[in-house]
Amino acid sequence: MQDETQSFEEAFGKAVELGNKIADNDEKADLWDIADGLLAGAVQYWLYTRQPCGDPRCEDCLPISTAEGRLGQLRQLVQEFSEESQYFHSPTDANVGRA
Numbered sequence: 001m002q003d004e005t006q007s008f009e010e011a012f013g014k015a016v017e018l019g020n021k022i023a024d025n026d027e028k029a030d031l032w033d034i035a036d037g038l039l040a041g042a043v044q045y046w047l048y049t050r051q052p053c054g055d056p057r058c059e060d061c062l063p064i065s066t067a068e069g070r071l072g073q074l075r076q077l078v079q080e081f082s083e084e085s086q087y088f089h090s091p092t093d094a095n096v097g098r099a
């Protein structure tokens, strides 16, 4: 569990670091494009790691044994990570009340 947390934190930190580095190296780079590229790469890697092992009775692979199943898991994770992010709510959100 400790190792799992450490790997997660390292991957998380390095992805953010990489985005900042790409932006620093190219002043004209569009931050949205950098972020979309990072997300596409993350999705690619995630799908690569979630290929079922091939045993039709494998319980570990049951939730990810179809493309639909994998997309469902991916959506669930994206929702969780979004809600946990410090940037999920913004003070400039259109629905923020102003006194």
Ligand SMILES: [Zn+2]
Pocket: 052, 053, 054, 055, 058, 059, 060, 061
């Ligand atoms: Zn399996």
